[in-house]
Amino acid sequence: EADIYQTPRYLVIGTGKKITLECSQTMGHDKMYWYQQDPGMELHLIHYSYGVNSTEKGDLSSESTVSRIRTEHFPLTLESARPSHTSQYLCASSDDVSDTQYFGPGTRLTVL
């Protein structure tokens, strides 16, 4: 059973607010990922990290930023939220051996 957590599960905020979506895992995985999932279900990779102090941008241009100061923690920050950021955000992690990704339950963000 995967142990990967996301908080908050739901968030409604106003335009212009700064927010941080939290993601943590207790499996000791080096690799972590953030996806944005649109209402049509498609997943878009926005950031990933292959270890502490390593971060990369994904396929989808995003106004968010990430940090990886500790192995278990991979927060995503929006400096100034906009209605176009309304979406479901999924965090995942994987080990180096199997490449199987384990997903958190997601954060559903609504920006008014």
Next chain:
Amino acid sequence: GNSVTQMEGPVTLSEEAFLTINCTYTATGYPSLFWYVQYPGEGLQLLLKATKADDKGSNKGFEATYRKETTSFHLEKGSVQVSDSAVYFCALSESSGNTPLVFGKGTRLSVIA
């Protein structure tokens, strides 16, 4: 580059019907192949995987066979249940393991009693 193409939905079936969701891929080398499932309000869960040609992954009555000659990894289940209603994603991992998984766009399955 690597890509995954899966059957567009939504797919609606009656309980106990046979399910096939097609998935084909383009990749260099010898990728690993995955099926993930996403139930309403949840994140994705690994359903099954196969790491080399002719491998069959299976779980919860679902099966998929890694076919290198047709670059396919179709998901099948002989008799679906209402509880199988979910979104299904096909994905691949390139053989080097140095890039993130590549996902298909997802197929929504609804099973009606």
